Amino acid sequence: MILIAIMMLLLTGDIWAExxxxxxxxxxxxxxxxxxxxMGLGSAYTALSDEITSLYWNPAGLGRLNKQQVYAMYEKLYxxxxxxxGGYALPFYGIGVFGVGMIYLxxxxxxxxxxxxxxxxxYSDTQSMVIxxxxxxxxxxxxxxxxxxxxxxxxxxxxxxxxxxYTYSSYGIAFDIGAKYVPIKTSKxxxxxxxxxxxxxxxxxxxKLGTEREWYPLKIKLGVCYRMxxxxxxxxxxxxxILFREHSPELNIGLxxxxxxxxxxxxxxxxxxxxxxxxxxxxxxFDYALNYNFNLGLVHQFSASFxxxxxx
Numbered sequence: 001m002i003l004i005a006i007m008m009l010l011l012t013g014d015i016w017a018e019x020x021x022x023x024x025x026x027x028x029x030x031x032x033x034x035x036x037x038x039m040g041l042g043s044a045y046t047a048l049s050d051e052i053t054s055l056y057w058n059p060a061g062l063g064r065l066n067k068q069q070v071y072a073m074y075e076k077l078y079x080x081x082x083x084x085x086g087g088y089a090l091p092f093y094g095i096g097v098f099g100v101g102m103i104y105l106x107x108x109x110x111x112x113x114x115x116x117x118x119x120x121x122x123y124s125d126t127q128s129m130v131i132x133x134x135x136x137x138x139x140x141x142x143x144x145x146x147x148x149x150x151x152x153x154x155x156x157x158x159x160x161x162x163x164x165x166y167t168y169s170s171y172g173i174a175f176d177i178g179a180k181y182v183p184i185k186t187s188k189x190x191x192x193x194x195x196x197x198x199x200x201x202x203x204x205x206x207x208k209l210g211t212e213r214e215w216y217p218l219k220i221k222l223g224v225c226y227r228m229x230x231x232x233x234x235x236x237x238x239x240x241x242i243l244f245r246e247h248s249p250e251l252n253i254g255l256x257x258x259x260x261x262x263x264x265x266x267x268x269x270x271x272x273x274x275x276x277x278x279x280x281x282x283x284x285x286f287d288y289a290l291n292y293n294f295n296l297g298l299v300h301q302f303s304a305s306f307x308x309x310x311x312x
Contacts, residue, residue, distance in 0.1 A: 027163060027214055029105045029127040030201070033270075034085045036073055036287035036303035040276020041254025042268020044236035046223025047180065047196035048256075052087040052305065055099040055133035058198045058223070059155025060180040062097040062135030065089055066311055067283070071101075073303035078296055081107045085303075087131075093311045096136025103129040125165040133157040135178075153180045159201075161216075163209055170209040174201040174216050196223035217242045232258045236268075271295070283307040 035053030038045035045057045052071040054061030068090055075083040087101035107125040135155030157176040162169065178198040183190045197220075204216035221240040228235065236254040241247070254268030264278035266289070276289030285305045292298045 027127060027161065027216065029103060029129055029161065029163075030216065032075070032077075032083055032105065033291070033301070034073070034101075034103055036276060036289045036301045037256075037264075037266070037278060039075075039291055039301050040266030040268060040274055040278070040287070040289035041236055041256060042252045042270040042274045042291075044223065044238040044252040044254035044268055044270075046178075046198055046221045046238050047194045047225040048223070048234060048236050049180075049196065052089045052099055052101070053085075054135065054155070055087060055089075055101050055131045055157050056085075056103070058178040058180060058196050058221075059099075059133040059135045059157040059176060060153040060178040060196070060198075062089060062099050062133060062155055063137050063153035063180070065091050065097045067091070067307040068309040069305055069307045071303065071305040073301065075299060075301040077299055079107070081105070083301075091311045094140060096134055096140050099131075099133040099135070101131040101133075103131070127161070127163045129162075130160040131157050132160075148183070151182045151184060153182075154178070155180075163214065165209060168209050170214055172204070172214070172216060174204050176200045177202065192227045194225040194227070196225075197221070198223075217247075218244060 033039040033043055034056040035045070038049070038053060038057060041048070049057040049061035050064065051061070052069045069088070071085070071087045073085040077083055084104040085101065087099060089097055089099040091097040105127040133155060135153060137150070138152045138154050139150050141154070155178045159174045159176070161172045161174070176198060178196065181195045183193065200219045200221065201216040202218065204218060208214065219240055219242050221238060223236065223238045226235045227233070234256040236256070238252040239249060240252075241249045252268065252270045254266065254274070256264055256266045258264050262280055264280070266274070266276035266278070268274040270291070272291055272293040274289060274291045276287060278285065278287040283306055287303045289301045290298060
């Protein structure tokens with residue numbers, strides 16, 4: 001996976017090098033936290049990710065799902081903006097897990113004003129993204145004798161993105177690749193760790209909304225999770241860096257504590273303080289999270305998921 005990531009970065013390096021001087025804006029839909037558990041952890045979720053929202057965070061996290069899962073999330077953003085996410089995962093024995101998700105971001109009604117202060121009417125700025133993912137233990141793809149590779153999962157996501165504002169629309173497609181390693185039985189030193197790696201927005205499109213070019217940031221993310229107290233306390237760290245741009249690296253941290261084998265308390269940091277609470281009742285999960293951004297203020301997010309059936 002590291003070799004593939006390096007090859008893909010070399011292939012896309014020339015594309016990004018040509019665009020460095022063109023400016024552009026990052027689509028907001030690529031930056032919001034799609035998943036209430038991840039939001040409560042301050043987006044430190046690259047290594048821990050292990051359910052349907054993995055198709056957004058790290059597609060390799062889908063690989064060990066042993067039941068079908070449906071997921072729905074709602075977030076009330078600033079002003080009248082709203083953010084939705086829904087997904088479905090389907091595991092197949094000996095093949096892997098397929099997932100599909102839909103993300104929708106809307107600003108609500110905007111009163112348009114032209115350069116001469118003329119009334120342009122009411123419109124909305126909407127962004128949507130369909131994600132199609134696949135994740136599996138690497139042993140499913142090829143049988144290895146190495147005991148280390150038996151605990152390595154890999155995954156890939158394809159993202160189809162649409163942005164509509166006023167009378168303008170743009171379309172794009174990008175890919176993420178990810179890996180996840182859980183050395184439970186292979187190392188006495190690292191047996192309590194989980195490691196994750198993701199490269200996001202590979203082979204980004206060159207598209208414009210009106211006269212403004214939209215930017216899909218090519219990003220590499222490294223994550224580590226340390227499990228303590230019989231896996232009841234999880235400490236998560238994420239390091240991310242946007243490549244081929246002058247951009248500072250980002251470090252996120254998140255903590256999660258499980259008690260009564262039912263409730264989870266979370267906190268984290270990503271450009272502000274996050275907190276969250278989760279409850280699990282058999283195959284049902286309910287989560288709430290809030291994030292206080294030092295520049296934008298407070299937002300709330302709610303989600304519910306249900307696991308059913310089994311491996312096909």
